[in-house]
Amino acid sequence: MLRINKLVKSFGGILATDNLTFKVEPGELHAVIGPNGAGKTTLIEQITGEIEPDSGSIIFDGNDISEVPVHLRSAYGLARSFQITNIFMDMTVWDNVALAVQAHAGHSFHFWKNASKEQILREPAFEYLQQVGLEKRADDVAGNLSHGEHRQLEIAMALATRPKMLLLDEPMAGMGPEESKAMVEILQGLKRKLTILLVEHDMDVVFSLADKITVLVYGQGIATDTPEAIRQNPEVRTAYLGEEETVHA
Template sequence: MSATSLFEAKGLVKRFGGLLATDHVDITVEPGEIHALIGPNGAGKSTLVNLISGLLPLDEGSLSLDGVELAALAPHQRVRAGLSRCFQVTSVFKSDTVLDNLLLAAQAHAGSSFRFLSRRAAEDVLMETALRLAETVGLADVLGRIAGTLPHGAQRKLDVALALAARPRLLLLDEPMAGMGPEDSLQMVALIEQLRAQTAILLIEHDMDAVFQLADRISVLVYGRVLTSGDASHIKGHPEVQAVYLGTEAHA
């Protein structure tokens, strides 16, 4: 099975001057799997997400999704290849309505954007996609609201919906629970659980309850390296993990 992983990152390296932010990281994600990536602050989790999604150029290493080599592709081409992402800091179109946000996401994956003369508002297909996305993440009753005026939890859901429009094979979620209260977190956990049927997920998250609940496999990132990888019980019982991560978390 692991011979044909859906997603394979091999020997990823990223340096910022003298700092080795990503140190020969290997990560795989199997079809339908939720693979969680945890690690203390500064471990290089966000750098890794940016390397995979293409916002940062790789210094070394290879990335492949479904056999397609991604490393040479621009960020938007990686999305077309089936890799979509959310942002740690919510990244939506704040001054537009929820519906306009979703329409824009739908448009990205329904034909060319180089159409100049026909009104987009007349395209029912985009409207259908947008409504379906709203339904999926539970924003159907706030379609007319300006995105920037939504509560934080709802904006996070919108962020996920924008990424889902690509119908990704692999979804990168960069701390989807960041800054959320307990109730919003529960809803987000339920949403991610539900997404499992549609796409494999690489989940970066600080909320350990959520991670242990959702993840099929957990990798621990420390100082840019993968310390260990395994299921929840393996991670919980790993002495080094307790020392470097769970330990420091308790102090923080």
């Protein structure tokens, strides 16, 4: 589904992505972990096209998308949720998702018909809200939602673009335990329905959800394997897990 091929990106001499190569199979939930500054968000942004890699290629669904602009990658079937909540704060929750549906319902050069009465946009939008459990807040202004609900909305919007693959950039960041649990359930529900690339700090979540894990340290992929194998991998333990544990202790 997704192949990252010898990807390199540096910012003023610092290698944020250092000759990175890995592969995500269709239907897989693939997690990327790594300590702060390992280059996780830089990687996501290269996949979505917001940052251009220095060299290497990104093959998605058989197409080389390395040079494709952001809005067209969405048409290829890539969707992203943001690490920082990134929604239309002054619109209602329903409008937010309807707008994402609209983005993939042909062009938007319709100047006359009232979009908020178009069932062809509203109904699918409501279904995506149900999928993430936000249907009760459909008519609230998005800015008034809680942090956890913002993340749910992020995912509903990503789903509304009917992606083949979902890129989730720390969906649990800043969440309380209750909210995280709800989010894990949503992700469980999405698993196998589409390919997911998950960047996440919370180790419990990653090891309980992921089929495959890639460990990133200073931009380098030091291992890609199943959760069990990653747990046993001595290199990972010293480079990452060990360090994490002492921090938590």
